[in-house]
Amino acid sequence: MKLQEAKEQFTQLWGALGSSWGINRTMAQVHALLLISPESLSTEDVMVKLSVSRGNANMNLRELMNWNLVYKEIKTGDRKEYFKAEKDIWEVTKRIAKERKRREIQPLIASLNILTDIDEDKRNSEAKEFLEMVNGIHTVVTKMDSAVDTLIKAEEHKFFGAIVKLLK
Amino acid sequence: MKLQEAKEQFTQLWGALGSSWGINRTMAQVHALLLISPESLSTEDVMVKLSVSRGNANMNLRELMNWNLVYKEIKTGDRKEYFKAEKDIWEVTKRIAKERKRREIQPLIASLNILTDIDEDKRNSEAKEFLEMVNGIHTVVTKMDSAVDTLIKAEEHKFFGAIVKLLK
DNA sequence: CTAAAATTTCAATATTTTCTGAAAGTTTAG
DNA sequence: CTAAACTTTCAGAAAATATTGAAATTTTAG
DSSP, X not given: OOHHHHHHHHHHHHHHHHHHTTOOHHHHHHHHHHHTOSSOEEHHHHHHHHTOOHHHHHHHHHHHHHTTSEEEEEOTTOOSEEEEEOOOHHHHHHHHXXXXXXXXXXXXXXXXXXXXXXXXXXXXXXXXXXXXXXXXXXXXXXXXXXXXXXXXXXXXXXXXXXXXXXXX | OOHHHHHHHHHHHHHHHHHHTTOOHHHHHHHHHXXXXXXXXXXXXXXXXXXXXXXXXXXXXXXXXXXXXXXXEEOTTOOSEEEEEOOOHHHHHHHHHHHHIIIIIHHHHHHHHHHTOOOSOTTSHXXXXXXXXXXXXXXXXXXXXXXXXXXXXXXXXXXXXXXXXXXX
């Protein structure tokens, strides 16, 4: 396969992957484009390479910066803004995990806490079963939250090492 | 909060959660409904409780069975099919992980492998950088795939125990 | 300051995804 | 067998989501 073709396929692949995990396809494609781009890119560059509008390019670059996956780069003597992606994949993994934790896991834990506050006799078996379910989810999600904290702090080899040990 | 209200909120919550992780909202709601239902439910029951059409209820119950999260229950003297969810949350977690691995992680690994087969001089720095990126992703994703294998085989406390140790 | 360059916003539009409901198909009691 | 009960399918409709593009806003060189 030719390099350019491979790069294009990579962008498509990353976009498709994003959408099956609840991430906007274009945002994922912009991310892919920056990941494999040796130089930082301007909004114009992104528009041209992905055939998207200025508004769309701008919005997704902005959102990628909110995710801490992309940052601005100023070139002296140039008024345009350029964008560059964090390229260390373990770092990228940690940042995505951190952001999903903040956006989804933590609000989920808060909501689950509210649901356990039921004014109903605990001997009522329906209430009991419901609470057991909610508490079970609460337990697993809280542990995942901690696991993500560990992942954020750990070195790649240490993190996966700890898991792989279980198989031996 | 009243029990019925809490159950309704739980169903909403699970549905919203699903959609931010790329799972159809109704499918997640049907799952929630079955998780908190003491008795198994018929397609009719799901239609009424979630105000969805017969086609929608049927399709999502079917899909939940494909995910191994729900199974059929036959009641003697009743021609209708009833549906029941796996209620052990750790078991549910493992089955979701297993299914996403099969559906997304494994095809991703296959696609990444194809992308490394480039006919370009390896000394070409652009090609080199691209291959490093793809290989980096390949490495992390492969390790995640193994981590999911471990999760599937491990006991809950062992799995999270191994991770939490890293923090100490 | 001024105005050109660049960025951001957002209402209208397009696309994608999901849902409906009726028809077709299947199963089973009698 | 027959027909009622139940399940599945799928084309069209609806809803949710993403995108466009032009106008408004912001920035900065001179």
